[in-house]
Amino acid sequence: MIFAEAPSNIALIKYMGKNPEVSDTNRPTNASLSYTLDHLRSRVEIQNSSAESDSWQALQSPGWLPIELSEKGREKFLKHFQFLKKHWGIHGCFQLSSANNFPAGAGIASSASSFAALTLATYELAKSLNLTADVSRSELADLSRRGSGSSGRSLFSGYCLWDAEGFQQVGQEWPQLMHDLIVLDEEHKSVSSSEAHLRILTSSQFAGRIDRVDARLKKLFEAFNQADISSGAQVVWDEFWDMHTLFHTSQPPFFYMNENTMKVLRLIQIECSQLTWPLVTMDAGANIHILYFKGQENLRKHLHKCLSEFKIISEVIS
Numbered sequence: 001m002i003f004a005e006a007p008s009n010i011a012l013i014k015y016m017g018k019n020p021e022v023s024d025t026n027r028p029t030n031a032s033l034s035y036t037l038d039h040l041r042s043r044v045e046i047q048n049s050s051a052e053s054d055s056w057q058a059l060q061s062p063g064w065l066p067i068e069l070s071e072k073g074r075e076k077f078l079k080h081f082q083f084l085k086k087h088w089g090i091h092g093c094f095q096l097s098s099a100n101n102f103p104a105g106a107g108i109a110s111s112a113s114s115f116a117a118l119t120l121a122t123y124e125l126a127k128s129l130n131l132t133a134d135v136s137r138s139e140l141a142d143l144s145r146r147g148s149g150s151s152g153r154s155l156f157s158g159y160c161l162w163d164a165e166g167f168q169q170v171g172q173e174w175p176q177l178m179h180d181l182i183v184l185d186e187e188h189k190s191v192s193s194s195e196a197h198l199r200i201l202t203s204s205q206f207a208g209r210i211d212r213v214d215a216r217l218k219k220l221f222e223a224f225n226q227a228d229i230s231s232g233a234q235v236v237w238d239e240f241w242d243m244h245t246l247f248h249t250s251q252p253p254f255f256y257m258n259e260n261t262m263k264v265l266r267l268i269q270i271e272c273s274q275l276t277w278p279l280v281t282m283d284a285g286a287n288i289h290i291l292y293f294k295g296q297e298n299l300r301k302h303l304h305k306c307l308s309e310f311k312i313i314s315e316v317i318s
């Protein structure tokens with residue numbers, strides 16, 4: 001049995017928008033920058049199978065929680081495995097099993113961590129069959145991107161930049177962050193992020209998006225290089241609102257935020273108004289990610305108290 005694990009990541013500057021006409025899959029319209037979330041992980045196991053086709057099942061293993069995959073999700077996962085098999089010349093059929101260390105239905109997108117783990121596990125399989133020499137992390141990230149764009153960033157720890165040059169780790173000297181996820185919706189999303197990437201191209205607000213992202217990326221690099229936390233927090237806040245505005249102004253419009261999202265965002269705004277903010281961001285979902293800097297431990301404790309009515313998945317830093 002071959003296996004691999006990979007972490008999730010959260011984008012501070014978002015990958016949102018891809019050109020449907022480019023034949024090479026998941027080519028974004030703009031650069032993105034993420035922070036890898038080591039505490040939210042996926043594991044993929046690969047076993048030989050005597051069946052006539054590849055198959056997928058939820059992994060049952062101590063310490064890991066069963067994953068839920070829709071029919072479409074299963075197809076996308078197996079399609080990526082078949083792409084990787086072809087890439088490395090792997091023959092035969094296999095049984096894939098996967099699991100996360102966070103509960104299914106906690107509203108956490110597991111596609112980044114699970115596609116990254118699948119790419120790594122298939123690479124291990126190819127190595128075990130002597131079908132490949134060592135491959136760099138950037139090359140593996142680019143292969144993973146073909147399955148799900150954001151998964152490429154999960155191949156790096158810390159901060160990862162994905163731009164026209166590909167994927168690379170950046171900001172080794174930038175601050176380490178502590179992550180909290182405020183879980184506000186546990187339902188399956190009505191619009192998948194793959195669908196969102198196409199729909200936002202119809203938004204009246206899409207014009208200028210590429211320039212806005214470029215300017216924010218530059219500002220965020222400057223802020224982190226100068227340890228200017230408040231400027232960094234402002235950029236990250238503006239960026240997630242920009243992405244959600246694209247959702248709200250697409251044709252037809254769609255929404256992920258719910259009443260609790262607004263309640264928590266307002267509460268953060270009130271509680272942090274006189275203070276230096278943490279990084280606050282959202283993905284294509286209703287949940288809120290908060291990333292705290294060193295020195296913001298008391299603020300984190302305070303917000304935990306204020307948000308005690310909500311489920312929080314918290315990173316424990318030893």
Ligand code: DP6
Pocket residue numbers: 010011013014015016026032111147148149150151193194195197283284
């Ligand atoms: C909102 O990587 O899930 O999380 O490439 O179609 O699989 P596909 O999309 P996906 O998109 C992630 C979108 C996002 C923002 C981000 O992670 O940058």
